[in-house]
Amino acid sequence: MRRGSEEQALVKICLTGDHADEMRPRVDEILCAAGVEGEVIVLDAAGCFDGDPSGIEVVYFSLGVTKYAAAMKSLLPLFDEPQLRWMQGPGAGVDNPIWQPILDRGTRLTNASGIHSEPIAQYIFAYVLHWERNVARHLAQQGARHWEVIRGGDLGAKTLGIVGYGGIGRAAGRVGKAFGMRVLGSRRTPIDDPNLDRFVPPESLHELLAESHYVVLCMPFSDETVGMIGAGELAAMRQDAVLINVARGGVMDEPALIEALRSRAIRGATLDVTSVEPLPPESPLWSLENCVLTPHDAGYSPLGDERLGALFLENLGRFVRDEAMVNEIFTSGLTNR
Structure with missing residues (x-):
């Protein structure tokens, strides 16, 4: 002092x-x-x-x-x-x-x-597995008392793209690598991480988006990241890709995301954050079946x-x-x- x-x-x-x-x-x-x-x-x-x-x-x-x-x-x-x-x-x-x-x-x-890195990494993979192993379809079948084999995917054949490879990104990368995933990470400055298969500089972000089955947003919210993921970035993603946002709602162009989900340009999204919180009742996000919403609670832990x-x-x-x-x-x- x-x-x-x-x-x-x-x-x-x-x-x-x-x-x-x-x-x-x-x-x-x-x-x-x-x-x-x-x-x-x-x-x-x-x-x-x-x-x-x-x-x-x-x-x-x-x-x-x-x-x-x-x-x-x-x-x-x-x-x-x-x-x-x-x-x-x-x-x-x-x-x-x-x-x-x-x-x-x-x-x-x-x-x-x-x-918050560990609980958020757990959240990310709760929903990676939700999508990969068709959890929602299994629950719907149970509710309908219907028995039918649902063939899920395998993370060992998938690529995880992390935008914002800081503390949360590194924790998610470690878990992804434990599942046998290929891990790509992007941030402003290069990083040496044994769990990272490839560092992707910001100017090559579209390459990461095009290669990733799961795109996780965990970058800081700043003037540089406002609206960072817009229509062009969503168009660069695979059609079978899932977007998971644990950053801030403001890093997304939300109307562009809604359109991408409605048109099935991407498979789906899990959003822990939205542009306005609480999410207004009139938001189309509530009713999109390929969108999972949580109330900004990914980081909570006892x-x-x-x-x-x-x-x-x-x-x-x-x-x-x-x-x-x-x-x-x-x-x-x-x-x-």
Whole structure:
């Protein structure tokens, strides 16, 4: 922490979520090891602080706190605390407008990139297998009390194309390789990954789309990726391909996707994200039989707060030692949005 030489090092921290009380001793240990005096305040589920929150400098915005309306009502005013110096966010994306004022006034922000990788990779393959092994058709037959052999596919003969080969992409690539799939990955900078059969630079994205039976979107949402998958990209895909979007709805041209699904230009899609959330009742996506929708919950896991808490504690040690923090964000990546 950067403090004046005559000023005593002291930091005021707010912990939130179901595990806040369990984290307090670890926070004390980290502060003590750094020779920093601290005051730790916990925000409970009822929205009550166990101390005075004025002058808060560090906020741990847990995943769990979002379950409690009263706690969120008490938490959000801390965004405007003039002494706030660092906030640990609960998600990987920072496109929500609540984050931009923090960044604009120079408050440090770290996101949760990496903690959602495993559950999202599991989600991706729940739906890869849903399509590959015709799960919906089997359930329909069961409902109709009809017995007929359905011949599914085999992932060992399929190609997985991952657009956005970061933490989530790498986790999905590892699982794909475990199923014997050929794995293609695209991102802005080259990467060396033993599970990647071929790196595809952004300018060759259409090659990845043309070769992949399953196209997974997990790129960050930024000015560069808004509308990245449009009519041209959908036309480049195989007719038997499935699109899985766990990024943001804004990376897709949604009307173009609806048309591609209606015309069977691609086999189907699984969407955990849409351009407007919640998805309006009048959206055609609801009624397309070759589209599976989930309510932006791919990253949820009972281990989420445990993983986020570990990340926060790691970053707290770095913060008080004036070291670079993991996942620090310097811009939202979105302008005028």
